[in-house]
Amino acid sequence: MTPLFLSRVQFAFVISFHILFPAFTIGLAHWLAFVEWRWLRTRDELWRDVYFFWLKIFAVSFGMGVVSGIVMSFQFGTNWAVLSERAGNILGPLLSYEVLTAFFLEATFLGVMLFGWKRVSDRIHFFATCMVALGTLISTFWIISANSWMQTPQGYVIDAAGYFQPADWWAIVFNPSFPYRLAHMVLAAFITTCFVIGGVSAWYLRRGVHREAALRTLKHAVAFAAIAVPLQILAGDLHGLNVGEHQPVKLAAIEAHWHDEAPGAGTPLVLFAWPDEDAERNDYEVAIPRLGGLILKHEWDGRIQPLTAVPAAERPPVAPVFFAFRVMVGLGVLMLLLTIASLWAWRRGTLERARWLLDGWRWMSASGFVALLAGWYVVEIGRQPYVVYGLLRTSEAVSPNIVAAAVMTSLIVYACAYAVIFGAGIWYIRKLMLVGPVRQPPKDTQGGEKTPARPMSLPDETVDGAGGQP
Template identity: 75%
Template sequence: MDALLLSRIQFGFVISFHIMFPAFTIGLAHWLAFCEWRWLRTRDSVWRDIYFFWLRIFAISFGMGVVSGIVMSFQFGTNWAVLSERAGNILGPLMTYEVLTAFFLEATFLGVMLFGARKVPEKLHFFATCMVALGTLISTFWIISANSWMHTPAGYTLTAAGVFEPADWSQIVFNPSFPYRLAHMVLAAFITTCFVIGGVSAGYLWRREHVAPARRMLTMAVLFASLAVPAQIFVGDLHGLEVGKYQPTKLAAIESHWDAGEPGAGVPLVLFAWPDPQAERNDYEVALPRVGSLILTHSWAGEIRPLTAVPREERPPVAPVFFSFRVMVGLGLAMLALAWASTLQLRRGRLVESRWLVNGWRWMTFAGFVALLTGWYVAEIGRQPWVVYSLLRTADAVSPTLSTASVVTSMVAFVAAYAVIFGAGIWYIRKLVRQGPLPHDPGPESDEGERRPKRPLSVDSPFEGEAIREARS
């Protein structure tokens, strides 16, 4: 392993950790704003219990996201100095805008959100929660803009020394892939958080704990997922059309499409295969004729450019892209089936009595994280060997004086530090989840952090028939 490969592995390791926490906090911040809005509208104490329960988890997740983000930004200078030198005039301002417009906004109101419940008026506290949620969206806007520009660069001029200079900032920010990637990422963050909330609440119902808030959380998760998951599939389809237009080699790798085949024969939908890059073929292939054309081009006889149309050195690693995409799509379809089946049972009033659906939400708690990571692997591995697509190779962007020993040393340090920091953070989040949403009174006469006994099981306890509940009443 040379310094280039190790640097790629190190950056992939760091960003895999980092992306999970901001994505979770994007969705969680908006969930908190919704819960506090419901509390202010209804004065139902259950909503306030739910709010403060997830607020503690949000605080820990937000902190871990900041820590991992700082580490990642340093790598642009240490491991990818040539990228910083040649594309810094564009990427640097975009990331600076993220700090000025989003991070400062979040930092300003985060303290009020976390510690101001008993110190500021309720409406001001709700405003602070909304500002933090807005800050997460603004942050996503700028980061996705910078990343999308590296996939579909626009609005630049290239000097004789190979340095990118901004020519039109509107084209840089709103580059061709940006709208689709932004919508896809925001929906992915919301869905990830939705399934965590649904999975946690299903766990409480399964164990017959915190039944009232768990019912409410699961209901909200089901309703949101039933709308957001099909919206994500629709946006993903639009994004796929954009990839076929601007990054056809990535699309060919996603489908492991090696040869053009007979004219008019269309593109098959490969359900499973084992890509063989050396032989330029698929082994053990299971495919549906022409269905790939219908999905990828919206035409029964549509064609996409095969991998053999470009030289070997310009193709991405096919197997990671091919399998990651199928994991992402498979989880998306499983989420859709679970959400719609749960919605049907919810309308019938039998959701929490359905053991297989409740158990399904438990098993799918972390499905959003897996789909999120595999989606990023498709996007980032699929654009290889380019770091700025078709303009700057990854091999040419690494720091020229970087040694293998230094990358190994920093990688070991990252793994050890992440094991301690994120291990402790995840352990504490798990502890908060096991404790559950306890009754909370923010008034001055109560202790905000005081533990109270769990609510006893009520007649709303799940998995009991109507006759038993009536008898207990």
């Protein structure tokens, strides 16, 4: 229970919560822009009702993302003062650009999205939605740029005091891993939101409520998944090639590849194993010969650098990286299979009646979040023992005078606060989902409402005169 260990645990705890909500809001903001665009084009009231349903969920998720993000900045000063001091001249401006170009944009137009429906024109409201969606992408751009620089640093010089100084901002921002990681992260956010929308829609169809809205949104989720999931597989493959070039030790940990193969043998693809770091071997290994080299190097006899090519002190923890990667890939394969099956059922006209498919979407509704966390663990644990890859070790970046008791106390406080805040937020989102899309009153020229709102689950009800029951 050293300050270093507790600081790493605290950072992992906070980032694991924080990353879920921005990723969800990235995809949800673009979904809202699409839905409002469809409403403007068709003037179909169903699109408008779907928009306001997901807008409420977006607002709660955005708020929780902001709350968890504030804690992140505190940690850099309290727990990682050496990192802030030595790399602050590069990381500080990148994070500041995110606030200036993205967060202000999102916060400004979010107010118009939430409260401007009866106060601005339809086109202005749609413009506000698009600006919020754009803001989420710009925010992702800068955050991934900063994190990617820590993975593949370039464009810097180190002065006599050991501080990183910017030498080429273009090289810093567009570092070697940045384009691949940006595409991978944005697609991951879109897919996460896609499967939440599909899962909620499938749940409504299984319950027999909001059928028209649910079927429409489920079909759009299937169509989008059919595009995004294959693109994510392609982006992941390109990212893997980049990791092999710039972070070969991380790639070796991902594959639990301990020893070099004989010349001409190629690298096997390890499907399952139990990595033994002390013995430098895999127990219970199940592997396919040569397939690893074909996937990782695009060569039949492809070979990657083994873990034993570097000292043990230069290797990341192998087991967490190895298993997290397989969780991410396994969920991606399940997403692809579910999408293909849903496309087939849609073509046959049985999508809304195929209970096993609807249940599949329900069970996979949170799969994007799990895959996202697993992928993030691969990235962050895989670069250990460095915080700035190859240049600044994590053990050297922790605050020198911090004590374990202080870190443990703050960790407990964070855990309790998160349990209350995020527990209440998730409970409220669940409550919104239980209600579902509600019929929105149309605009009135005097600013009033023409008709009261009512649940869309009762589109054709008749009300008796006595009890008012449908």
